[in-house]
Amino acid sequence: MSYEFKAVRRVEFSETDMAGIVHYSNFFRYMETAEHGFFRSLGHSVVMDQFEPPMGWPRVHAECDYRQPLRFEDEVEIHLLVSGKKSKSLNYLFKFRKLNGPAPVEVARGALTVVCVTKQADGKFTAANIPPAFADQIQVAPHELLA
Amino acid sequence: MSYEFKAVRRVEFSETDMAGIVHYSNFFRYMETAEHGFFRSLGHSVVMDQFEPPMGWPRVHAECDYRQPLRFEDEVEIHLLVSGKKSKSLNYLFKFRKLNGPAPVEVARGALTVVCVTKQADGKFTAANIPPAFADQIQVAPHELLA
Amino acid sequence: MSYEFKAVRRVEFSETDMAGIVHYSNFFRYMETAEHGFFRSLGHSVVMDQFEPPMGWPRVHAECDYRQPLRFEDEVEIHLLVSGKKSKSLNYLFKFRKLNGPAPVEVARGALTVVCVTKQADGKFTAANIPPAFADQIQVAPHELLA
Amino acid sequence: MSYEFKAVRRVEFSETDMAGIVHYSNFFRYMETAEHGFFRSLGHSVVMDQFEPPMGWPRVHAECDYRQPLRFEDEVEIHLLVSGKKSKSLNYLFKFRKLNGPAPVEVARGALTVVCVTKQADGKFTAANIPPAFADQIQVAPHELLA
Numbered sequence: 001m002s003y004e005f006k007a008v009r010r011v012e013f014s015e016t017d018m019a020g021i022v023h024y025s026n027f028f029r030y031m032e033t034a035e036h037g038f039f040r041s042l043g044h045s046v047v048m049d050q051f052e053p054p055m056g057w058p059r060v061h062a063e064c065d066y067r068q069p070l071r072f073e074d075e076v077e078i079h080l081l082v083s084g085k086k087s088k089s090l091n092y093l094f095k096f097r098k099l100n101g102p103a104p105v106e107v108a109r110g111a112l113t114v115v116c117v118t119k120q121a122d123g124k125f126t127a128a129n130i131p132p133a134f135a136d137q138i139q140v141a142p143h144e145l146l147a
Numbered sequence: 148m149s150y151e152f153k154a155v156r157r158v159e160f161s162e163t164d165m166a167g168i169v170h171y172s173n174f175f176r177y178m179e180t181a182e183h184g185f186f187r188s189l190g191h192s193v194v195m196d197q198f199e200p201p202m203g204w205p206r207v208h209a210e211c212d213y214r215q216p217l218r219f220e221d222e223v224e225i226h227l228l229v230s231g232k233k234s235k236s237l238n239y240l241f242k243f244r245k246l247n248g249p250a251p252v253e254v255a256r257g258a259l260t261v262v263c264v265t266k267q268a269d270g271k272f273t274a275a276n277i278p279p280a281f282a283d284q285i286q287v288a289p290h291e292l293l294a
Numbered sequence: 295m296s297y298e299f300k301a302v303r304r305v306e307f308s309e310t311d312m313a314g315i316v317h318y319s320n321f322f323r324y325m326e327t328a329e330h331g332f333f334r335s336l337g338h339s340v341v342m343d344q345f346e347p348p349m350g351w352p353r354v355h356a357e358c359d360y361r362q363p364l365r366f367e368d369e370v371e372i373h374l375l376v377s378g379k380k381s382k383s384l385n386y387l388f389k390f391r392k393l394n395g396p397a398p399v400e401v402a403r404g405a406l407t408v409v410c411v412t413k414q415a416d417g418k419f420t421a422a423n424i425p426p427a428f429a430d431q432i433q434v435a436p437h438e439l440l441a
Numbered sequence: 442m443s444y445e446f447k448a449v450r451r452v453e454f455s456e457t458d459m460a461g462i463v464h465y466s467n468f469f470r471y472m473e474t475a476e477h478g479f480f481r482s483l484g485h486s487v488v489m490d491q492f493e494p495p496m497g498w499p500r501v502h503a504e505c506d507y508r509q510p511l512r513f514e515d516e517v518e519i520h521l522l523v524s525g526k527k528s529k530s531l532n533y534l535f536k537f538r539k540l541n542g543p544a545p546v547e548v549a550r551g552a553l554t555v556v557c558v559t560k561q562a563d564g565k566f567t568a569a570n571i572p573p574a575f576a577d578q579i580q581v582a583p584h585e586l587l588a
Contacts, residue, residue, distance in 0.1 A: 013317075016312035017308060018311065019203055024206045028175060029172050047165070058171075058213070060214075061210070062171055062211050065208050066205070067207075073481075119166075123167055125216070160341075165462075194366055219459055220330075220339060322466035322469060354508075356465055357502070357504035357505070360500055
């Protein structure tokens with residue numbers, strides 16, 4: 001049973017904007033880096049094409065609170081924590097910590113709600129139960145970690 | 148006095164992902180398209196380099212709820228509404244409507260909280276009062292539009 | 295018969311980098327804006343899912359020469375010219391002109407070679423003849439326009 | 442003296458497009474990952490703000506030839522080789538190899554020409570000699586590696 005995953009990225013030049021900091025939309029890409037690493041850590045891919053029909057995980061809610069900017073070449077740890085688990089959906093909390101500098105510091109905090117869906121031949125998505133082989137591997141993180 | 152702005156974009160191929168839909172992070176780029184158009188509609192640029200020190204508008208909170216996917220070549224209207232106004236910050240609500248198809252339909256709804264800052268020579272940001280020439284032009288949208 | 299298309303974009307904040315200019319990779323996204331507008335101007339979509347198997351246009355070569363930077367809120371015209379046409383591939387030339395400022399000025403020039411392919415069920419691509427309904431509509435631009 | 446650097450990335454979901462492959466513009470972002478890693482391997486940053494005026498490395502030419510697509514979660518090695526060195530500019534060759542799969546295979550090959558510039562207070566760039574402390578560390582790769 002797993003409830004967390006940590007990914008580390010170094011900020012790329014192409015992720016910055018003319019304000020000299022990481023563009024705020026890129027934090028949502030960083031969240032996915034941790035989410036997909038979490039899937040791989042459990043032996044799965046977020047692209048579940050081995051199922052028929054294929055399954056996927058579209059987002060229904062995304063948010064982020066920004067405390068400090070990230071800059072080029074900063075090292076950032078994205079700490080994913082499972083904050084909710086239902087039959088068809090998962091909630092994630094993300095803590096962003098800048099690792100370089102005098103001491104690690106939390107620079108942002110994000111959240112995602114993702115829904116398990118099957119993709120129909122016409123491209124439509126239908127909510128579906130999380131496959132048991134995956135659901136049985138994950139659990140909600142301890143309360144104190146979600147504070 | 149103004150409280151809204153509408154921008155229209157056509158979904159680019161490069162904004163889609165392998166699920167065949169607009170990547171969720173791009174809705175946050177779409178929000179900026181409307182925000183910066185709103186500034187221009189009032190005769191300003193979001194990059195306020197004419198001030199000394201220069202001013203900018205970093206985000207402290209961003210969120211989005213996704214109801215239906217957008218696909219390549221869809222036409223999407225991004226309707227910005229000012230939902231809050233303080234001395235140093237603004238709140239925006241964004242309604243995303245897909246315009247092509249039988250009838251326009253709301254596909255997502257987003258929100259931003261942005262803070263007015265001055266940029267110091269060392270790259271640090273300090274919260275600052277919104278310049279009166281800009282603040283006097285904007286007001287919070289009527290309650291019924293924010294529902 | 296058509297051999298050109300012009301698209302106009304305004305530079306987005308999210309397209310800039312910490313050097314204060316449009317990130318060089320975005321010129322390749324701009325080229326696609328003109329390419330896909332060219333397809334639409336002829337009544338087609340670059341995503342040819344109406345064929346069985348579906349057809350697409352992957353790139354086999356891309357290049358760009360940069361003369362002057364583009365900055366936030368610059369208006370840029372992307373002028374696509376068909377520079378080559380074979381049974382299975384097309385060549386495009388792109389002239390980027392900055393429209394704001396004292397006089398329009400060419401800031402960059404790009405080129406793409408794209409190949410018409412069918413997409414097999416296993417995701418593989420196979421080169422294919424350009425559908426006649428599309429090929430008959432396009433021709434190579436006059437030599438003097440390609441200089 | 443150094444003439445090469447290898448970076449490895451795993452393809453992110455957000456780097457794919459609706460064709461199910463890495464969008465071609467992202468290969469130019471991958472090139473930068475290797476370029477900036479090359480700088481760091483020599484104790485430098487591509488953002489040379491320690492100079493007065495600050496120096497930078499805008500691109501004047503970029504190109505890429507695509508042989509095979511990259512897909513989600515592929516591991517790609519970006520092998521930078523210095524292919525030319527002048528007083529004010531550098532040429533890089535990039536070999537992209539997909540590492541997962543039965544055997545490593547070259548999937549694309551790119552090239553960049555970058556110019557050393559100083560950034561004036563008004564934002565303009567002026568070509569400048571490469572700082573000796575950096576120029577003395579790099580040399581052109583052996584001919585056989587550039588084939």
